[in-house]
Amino acid sequence: MIRQATLRDVDAVAAGYERLLSHEAATHSYTNWKPGIYPVRQDAQTAAENGTLYVLEEAGEICAGMILNQHQAEAYREIPWQYPAPPEEVLVIHTLSMPPEMAGRGYGTRMVRFAMEEAVRRGCTVIRIDTYVGNLPAQRLYQKLGFRISGRKVVNHHDLFESELYYLECDLKGVRPMNETIRQLIARKSVRVFEDRPIPPEAKEAILQAAVNAPTAGNQQLYTILDITDPELKSRLSESCDHQPFIATAQMVLIFLADCRKWYDAFTAAGCTPRDPGAGDLLLAVSDANIAAQNAVTAAESLGIGSCYIGDVMENCETHRRMLELPAYVFPAAMLVFGYPTAQQQEREKPRRAAMKHIVHENAYRTMEAEELREMFLPRCGEKGFEAWMQAFCQRKYNSDFSREMTRSVERYLDDF
Incomplete structure (x- = not known):
């Protein structure tokens, strides 16, 4: 969550400055900031008091900070800006920073995007920032998000040290503020390579609380969640679920079971005479499990x-029934693996989705003709073309051995219903 900081956050932000500067002193200075000169605790304190300090907080930890205001230093007046704008229409990002251990997690991207949307909310038309000419990672980040370099200048910081800076700006026309939850839902992609970093207990608790409070049919919670903590069991699942080693190394593995058993047993315990669960009950339970x-x-x-969904848990019915001790009327609807994504996983492009017009039909189902189907899938086909891509996909996925095994396995589960 990115939010306006309070005075209680100042210590954490200042500690982040110190860790960053200590790290750069021992390795390489990308920022050219100087310990004890800039940035210091007083910078964060003043910004918090003025309401211009913003922080990114996750699981109770301050992961990044920045100052947003409309102050343009003297040097800004000498830059040949490509997007001239009156001062009241310009928002400036200052002191965007994070501790070294937080680098590579996409926090910088989130902070800059937030700043751009905050600028639009305030009625600004341009957003600006400066960065040290040697800070290549920051330059790549800003340019990826649409910033352009408009000038370069050597500046003197309080007669204490000089720094050569690039001055960048972004035209905010076309930028529309987006709710952070909606942004994350749209941007979310599967992660299959994780950092070797444990998920804190409080984060795991929050994830599970969100799951068990999901919408559910008639408040029945027709699911049971298996928290797979046994490393040996994770390893066996990585083999039985189509030989995917990253399952074994994931920091958290959850299996969501469509569970018609517990209500059936509860009815019996209460002296009811329940009918046997049927296919409709199973589909309702699968829906509940997947919503959770x-x-x-x-x-x-x-x-x-x-996270990454693992549909292969539906395969190998006999093996998984034994492994997970699943009784009749219980079906493994989904498995999820969780962990902190590596920088490469964060940066990789999300696979393209079909255009909304092909997915959303109004009032009634509309069977698409071959030409529209071609139009829908063509953006995914690349140089192969529609026919070759479809044939390869059909062979690799739909007609594959694992797909046939999934169908066989699910049919065995259906025998119970």
């Missing part, structure tokens, strides 16, 4: 934790 799973995904995403 998606709540867990969304909660994790809000905490900077990535």
Whole structure:
């Protein structure tokens, strides 16, 4: 969550400055900031008092900070800006920073995007920032988000040290503020490579709380969640679920079971004479289980934790029934693996989705003709073309051995219903 900071956050922000500067002193200085000169605790204190300090907080920890205001230093007046604007229409990002251990997690991108949207909310038309000419990671980040370099200048900081800076700006026309939850839902992509970093207990608790409070049919919660903490069991699942090693190394593994058993047993215990669960009960329970799973995904995403659905848990019915001790009327609807994504996973492009016009039909189902189907899938086909891509996908996925095994396995589960 990105929010306006309070005075209680100042110590954490200042400690982040110190850790960053100590790290740069021992390695390489990207910022060219100087310990004891800039930035210091008083900078964060003053900004918090003025209401211009913003922080990114996850699981109770301050992960990044920045100052947003409309103050343009003297040097800004000498830059040949590509997007001239009156001062009241310009928002400036200052002192965007994070401790070194928080680098590579996408926090910088989130902070800059927030700043851009905050600028639009305030009625600004341009957003500006300066950065040290040697800070290549920051330059790549800003330019990726639409900033342009408009000038370069050597500045003197309080007669204490000089720094050569790039001055960047972004035209905010076309930028529309987006709710952070909606942004994360749209941007979310599967993560299959995780940092070797544990998920804090409080984060895990929050994810599970979100799952068990998901919408549910008639408040029945027709699911049970298996929290797989046994490393040996995770390893076995990584083999039985299509030989995917990243399952074994994930920091958290949850299996969402469509559970018609517990209500059947409760009815019996209460002296009722319940009918046997049927296919409709199973589909309702699968729906409940998957809604709970998606709540867990969304909660994790809000905490900077990535996830990946593993549909292969529906395969190998006999093996998984024994492994997970599943009784009749219980079906493994989904498995999720969680962990902090590596920088590469954060930066990789999300696979393209079909255009909304092909997915959303008004009032009644509309069977699409071949030409419209071609139009829908063509953006995914690349150089292969529609026919070749479809044939390869059909062979690799739909007609594959694992797909046939999934169908066989699910049919065995259906025998109970």
